[in-house]
Amino acid sequence: MKLEEYRDIIPNFEAFLEAMQKPQPYWIRVNTLKISEEKLISRLRAKGFRFDKFEGMNAYRIVSMPVKHPGATIEHSMGYYYVQDLASMIPAYVLNPRPGDKVLDMAAAPGSKTTLMAQLMENRGTIVANDTRPNRLRALGSNIERLGITNTVLTKGDARTKKFVIYFDKILLDAPCSGEGVFRKNPKDKMPGLREHLYLSNLQKALLKNAWRHLKERGTLVYSTCTFNPLENEEVVSYAVDKLNMEILKVEFDVPHCKGVARWRDREYEHVHEYVMRIYPHLLDTGGMFIALLKK
Amino acid sequence: MPYSKNNVYRDYFVRRFGIPVDIMDNYEFYESTSGVWAFSGAKDIDLSKLDAEVVGIRALRVSKALKPTTAFLRVVGHYATKNVVQLNSEQALEALNGIDIEGVCGSLHGYVIIRTEHDVLGCGVCREGTLISQIPKKYRPDKTWL
Numbered sequence: 001m002k003l004e005e006y007r008d009i010i011p012n013f014e015a016f017l018e019a020m021q022k023p024q025p026y027w028i029r030v031n032t033l034k035i036s037e038e039k040l041i042s043r044l045r046a047k048g049f050r051f052d053k054f055e056g057m058n059a060y061r062i063v064s065m066p067v068k069h070p071g072a073t074i075e076h077s078m079g080y081y082y083v084q085d086l087a088s089m090i091p092a093y094v095l096n097p098r099p100g101d102k103v104l105d106m107a108a109a110p111g112s113k114t115t116l117m118a119q120l121m122e123n124r125g126t127i128v129a130n131d132t133r134p135n136r137l138r139a140l141g142s143n144i145e146r147l148g149i150t151n152t153v154l155t156k157g158d159a160r161t162k163k164f165v166i167y168f169d170k171i172l173l174d175a176p177c178s179g180e181g182v183f184r185k186n187p188k189d190k191m192p193g194l195r196e197h198l199y200l201s202n203l204q205k206a207l208l209k210n211a212w213r214h215l216k217e218r219g220t221l222v223y224s225t226c227t228f229n230p231l232e233n234e235e236v237v238s239y240a241v242d243k244l245n246m247e248i249l250k251v252e253f254d255v256p257h258c259k260g261v262a263r264w265r266d267r268e269y270e271h272v273h274e275y276v277m278r279i280y281p282h283l284l285d286t287g288g289m290f291i292a293l294l295k296k
Numbered sequence: 297m298p299y300s301k302n303n304v305y306r307d308y309f310v311r312r313f314g315i316p317v318d319i320m321d322n323y324e325f326y327e328s329t330s331g332v333w334a335f336s337g338a339k340d341i342d343l344s345k346l347d348a349e350v351v352g353i354r355a356l357r358v359s360k361a362l363k364p365t366t367a368f369l370r371v372v373g374h375y376a377t378k379n380v381v382q383l384n385s386e387q388a389l390e391a392l393n394g395i396d397i398e399g400v401c402g403s404l405h406g407y408v409i410i411r412t413e414h415d416v417l418g419c420g421v422c423r424e425g426t427l428i429s430q431i432p433k434k435y436r437p438d439k440t441w442l
Contacts, residue, residue: 034370039414047442072441074392078415079370102338126337128346137349142434145353148371150323150336153343154350165345 002191003180006228009261010280019282024184026062026070027054027086027286031147033119035080043075056254057093059086061285079146084112086255087181087279087289091224092116094251094277094291095170099124104168106159106175106211109136111143113174118149127152128166130159160206167216175204177225177232181288184281192229201231205239212244215296220249223292228278230264233290237272240294247295251277256284260292299326299333299343299351308362309355313409314377325355332356334368364407366418366431373409373416380409381420381427388412391420391429393436398426 003020007013028051030037037058041051048066053059062070070076070083092113097103099122108114108129117127129144129152131137137156144152155164178192178200192200208223215221223240225232237260240246248271258280260273272292279289305325309315323334326343328351335352343351355368373380381400383391390397391410401408401422410417410429419430 067440067442072438074437074441077435077437077441100338102341123336126341141350144350145367148353148367150334150352150371152350152352153335153337153341153346153348155347156349157347165342 009230009264010228011258012282015282016280019280019285020184022184024085024281024287025285026083028060028062028070028081028083029058029089029116030060030081031079031115031119032058033123033148034078040075040080044073047073054086057086057089059089061086077146079148082112082115082143082147084116085185085287086284087286088112088226089116090253090255090277090279090289091172091174091222091291092120094253094293095172095220095222097121097125097127097170101125101169102166103127104164104166104171104211104214105129106171106173106207107131109133109140111140113172114140114152115143115147115149117172118147118151121151123149123151125151128155128164128168129153130155130157130162130164132156132158160203160210162210164214166214167219168214169216169219171211171215171219171221172224173207173211173221174224175207175232175236176200177204177227178229179226180228181226181281185287197229197231201235204232204236208236208240209244212240212246212296217296219296221246221294221296223294225290226287227290228288230261230267230269233292234260234264234269234272234276235267237276237292237294238269241272248272248275249293249295250275251291251293253277255279258283299328299348301325302327302332305332305356305362309364309372312364312407313373313379315372315375319372319375323352323355326351330354331358331365332362334371363430364419366435369409369419370416373411376409379404379407380411381422383410383412383417385412388415388417389437391417391427392431394429394431394433396426396428400427401425
């Protein structure tokens, strides 16, 4: 199995493998732009949902539910909550957008992180949410409408080369990736090979370079993926530090996680690995996530 | 898509629904070929240079008359003080399913906000005492939903 190649870099590897073979639980976050956490959770509990709240965060793991899919409620249709894996929420929290910030979400669709950032910004400031493909933009637009997000401008274009005209305070680059961290959610997906990792790594570097161009001096950027391969993670962050002269900051967020990979095959990432965050499925019963925080 | 700013539409929500001016002042309104869009982002963003596909969310459709959208009414409808139809939970389900409801409009005529005790459901129109739901089909609950 391809995941075996990560045996030396993922701590407690047997538990990791076991978690990857289990179905991934659903998590939701309450859209506090429309309803309070207490009200929504109480309404869903009255309908038969059972939750575990992740302490200190607006994140609820669904323990059991009386419907096949967590989105099959009127409350979901009203935009009162968003089904989003806990691990996928964390990049937005690490970027920490505030009301008044100008924020770029470079690869935004379907909008889970865009809408969370809008929530953190209380629908103020501005988010420019970009994606390439029209069908993905439609999904993004539909989620923005359902959640009542009014501070966002949608743009379409290749984020490697697009000129966004504005300089941003903060940028989220949740990069297209091989998605190994969501395989437990989509177990039929094909595991990527080396060629795909290399292709994606180059794509991610090109995206990061254009993100850097649009970041204000002293502005911050979160680079994240939902994959495990260091070529798409530490390698790309090393490029930002070595070639773009970005400063790497330590990701501080109170969730169980591991530090980055110091060495992968013939590559060394000693200068970045202590700063980044890796979330593995066996730590929190979530998908996988890699997060780095960079400053221009 | 070209967008041009026109805040005259702000007054529509104040006049028609009694939404306080200070709430509506949070939004700038932009016209495009597909309607009027409400945006609460920075006022100094040059949308023409940004080549925006979508700005905020659609607030109004424009044909013979202005028609408010369910999506935007769900954002500001809590603040409305007039032209509101209040439904009980059974009637609310009917409205969500696109069923006309008689006897709930009173003397109201034209576009209204459909609300329940806790929720803003969206847009309706009152004609001769009957409430005709204008809530888009995409928001209709499936039979398997709760």
